[in-house]
Amino acid sequence: METEAAEVNLCFTFGVIADIQYADTENGFNYSRTRERYYRNSLHLLRSALHEWNEEVITPRFILQLGDIIDGCNSQLKSSDHALQVVINEFAKSPSPVHHIWGNHEFYNFNREQLLNSALNSKHLGNGKLFDNGDSNIKSDLDPDDPNDPDAFYGYHFSPFPKFRFILTDTYDLSVLGRKKDSKKYCYSLQKLKSNNRNENLNSPKGLDGLNSRFLAFNGGFSQEQMEWLNKILTFSDNNQEKVTVIGHLPVHPYSTDPMCIAWNYDEILSVLHAHTSVVCFIAGHDHDGGYYLDDHGIHHLTLEGVIETPPESHAFGTIRVYEDRMILKGRGRISERVLHFDKHK
């Protein structure tokens, strides 16, 4: 009876999956050799996730692929294009559109130009124009990838249902990965990294304590222009009384992840999110162990467990059911079930 009542108030559902890191190679381990990585099997796990989404009574309205779709080892194996095609062929069986974001492993395999011209650029699925808004001037304000920077890609947003918005962000807009070495953003990022990490290997956290261990080359951050872009969309969403979920590969709250996996300028992006009543959730990948935290501004920080470190007999994907007052994560395998209530005072 309770389930039937819940179905009545259901707005829509969507699927989530993170860190597939497919490669046609033998199993390996993470860097600290504490977790096995199942490179081939990750494709089977993706296949069964897609099968389940296809079988669901209420078809997910969209799927979020949270980055690191193929592993960096494909680059050494000279199989980046092929591996990506294999995974994209699987996603073609999705019952609904797939939104992709970019993680560090995308940049181990491809540069930004290649990514922008690949199946991993799903920006065409975004609403250039904001929902419920007749003012076409707003479109150019809110869709401003910098025309002077051919590699600029802050992200995009879409509204799958009235009063709900999803904003996909590139958490590597500041990064030493994927950018040309003579670009402004590369130079700024390298300087930021080196001033916080004195190791020769910039992926090594040796000597870095606590949150300082985030200053690693496989992480990145948000540029000022990108945060201004995000701020404008969120202002629109506040005024329109929307509920917004922001998505990025890197987590942004220290209590939702291992500090080695958090965005470099997580504090700045948190200030942006906290300045807006519309933000209800931030969904990330990257930390394969997953995490969750409800912050003191009522924002749910959900870090999804990675497929790549999921044993063959388990799963790592979920379906999120969205209601007016909450979202329910129906996790499978390593991903727990969670109820994410929206803050009533927002």
Ligand SMILES: Nc1ccn([C@@H]2O[C@H](COP(=O)(O)OP(=O)(O)OC[C@H](O)CO)[C@@H](O)[C@H]2O)c(=O)n1
């Ligand atoms: N202490 C370390 C850790 C890593 N590296 C090197 O950095 C590159 C990326 O590491 P990797 O573990 O593959 O990155 P993932 O995105 O798959 O995982 C992120 C979190 O750890 C998951 O929870 C790679 O080249 C490593 O060799 C390093 O040098 N020193």
